[in-house]
Amino acid sequence: MKIIKKNQKAVDEAVSVLKKGGLIIYPTETLYGIGADATNPKAIKKLTEYKNRPFGKPYSIAVTDQKMAEEYADLNPVAINLYKEFLPGPLTIISQGKHAVAAGVVSEDGTLGIRIPDYKLVIDIVKSFGKPITATSANAGYKKRPYKVSDILENISNRQKNLIDLII
16 A cells, blocks of 8 residues: 555556556545546455445446546436536436446446546546546445545554555
């Protein structure tokens, strides 16, 4: 596990980790999230192991804009209005997925949660990566919400710590 400061180098390192199927912990406009390549089955399996939750419980994804969201989900008129009114921002909009992400990201009924963060670092990572990343909190299942890195590291096992490749 490597810990680095938030800057352009962090974006490059995060993208490098994501391309290898690794996990990154990153700050958002609300709390710390954990990101994996939402299209990589091995990365999603690793994330599910980290989160200590059953496979099949869905994850939301972070995208750069509505156009990118439309590559991964069918947006109905209500969703489009929500995108225009509330995004970017701390809101997840649920739409019917197009099954363009790895198994385990989409819910059992085929829906997909999508976020457009109002946080430059996350947008820069996703834009540079060119694909969505998972947008789930960095805490393990049923643990304290992570508002700082210590909230994460003090509440996970050594096995979970070993699954993290990068913390920003």
